[in-house]
Amino acid sequence: MSISESQIAKVLEGIKYPGYSRNIISFGLVKEVEVDGNDVRIRLAINSQDPSIPEQIKTEVEAAVAAVEGVGGVEIVMEAPAPKTPGIGSARAIPGVEHVIAVASGKGGVGKSTVATNLACALAQLGFRTGLLDSDIYGPSIPTMMGVKVKPRVLGDRLEPVPAHGVKLMSLGFLIEEDTPVIWRGPMIVKTLTQFVQDVNWAPLDFLIVDLPPGTGDAQLTLAQTIPVEGAVIVSTPQDVALIDAKKGSAMFGRLQIPVLGIVENMSYFRCPDCSSRHEIFGNGGARKEANRQGVRFLGEVPIEAGICTWGDKGVPIVVQEPESESAKAFLEIARAVQAAVATPAGSADRV
Structure with missing residues (x-):
């Protein structure tokens, strides 16, 4: 009986990453499958602080x-993960912060800040010490979406992040009046973002989520040059016009030597509350296809739910207010996928 690589790949899709509902193919751990007659050779790349996880996955793969x-015969080759390339220029680590993740979009209006706030809250619910930096200087929305209007305390020459929903926050919105326009040139933006990164008492944190302004420009370049961003999460909607800009966002991070951890499809579908039928209002699956095209992870899809907007306007992310909702569960899955992405080789989502 002949054996095909696709047949073996199908088998590997049944093997879950320990502790998660997603399989090792979707996490990009399977680098290569070779079939030579009746012999199979599989190359895996797994990076985990727990040495038992690579061994467990190897054992399950061999058996399956x-x-x-x-x-x-079955040969499993365990490959050392590629070294991380945290940005360019004069990037330096933030003391006490383990992972810095940028949330970006190529265009506005795709729900990037909604994803960033719910991702941060979801990581906190999973037990990770989490911070959220609002670097959208021209339109800081995190204070509203997290329900915080206070000014941060100053200790010496450093700012204390503002806590909300188990997350440490910093935003220009805490320092200016709500209706005050920000009319700044590039150098002022660079200076402010540098201070928010280096002059805030973030530590200790497992994750610092950075909500970037849409598009490409000074904020992204500043982050790449001042802190070691471990990876970027690209937010898109299913429409072609949004996906075109998502491609540009991914290309920008590639030039900055920052790995793209994956793509999130926001506003993916609407679930009818009366009949539970699924309606793909803006189309569906575009972000997943784009992730496959780029060779990066598809982190998940978030449905359209009224509660996301309603509770976001009231300052309570839906992950906190309605944890059993379909969208909240989607954000939790995305948070688990992001955590797994930084625990495995960043950007390694080669397709079999």
């Missing part, structure tokens, strides 16, 4: 593949 009818 060996059980396929017609398979003779």
Whole structure:
């Protein structure tokens, strides 16, 4: 009986990353599958602080593949992960902050800040010490979406982040009046963002989520040059016009040597509350296809739910207010996927 690579890949899709509902193919751990007659060779790249996880995955892969009818020998090659390339220029680590993740979009209006706030809250609910930096200087929305209007305390020459929903926050919106326009040139933006990164008492944090302004420009360049961004999460909607800009966002991070951890499809579908039928208002699956095209992870899809907007306007992310809602569960899955992405080789989502 002949064996195909696609047949083996299908088997590997049944193997979950320990502790998660997603499989090792979707996390990009399978780098290569080779079939030579009845012999199968699989190359895995797994980076985890827990040494038992790579061994567990290897054992499960060997057992699953060996059980396929017609398979003779099984060889598993464990590959050392590629070294991380945290940005360019004079980037330096933030003391006490382990992972810095940028949330970006190529255009406005796709729900980037909504994803950033709910991702931060979801990571906090999963037990990670989390911070959220609002770097959208021209339109800081995090204070409203997290329900905080106070000014941060100053200790010596440093700012204390403002706590909300278990997350440490910093935003220009805390320092200016709500209706005050920000009319700044590039150098002023660079100076402010640098201070928000280096002059705020973020530590200790497992994750610092950075909500970037839409598009490409000074904020993204400043972040790449001042802090070691470990990876970027690209937010898009299903429409072609949004996906075109998502491609540009991914290309920008590539030039800055910042890995793209994956793509989130926001406003993916609407679930009818009366009949539970699914309606793909803006189309569906575009972000997943784009993730496959780029060779990066598809982190998940978030449905259209009234509660996302309603509670966001009231300063309570839906992950906090309605944890059993479909969208809240989607954000939790995305948070788990992001955590797994930084625990495995960043940007390694080669397709079999």
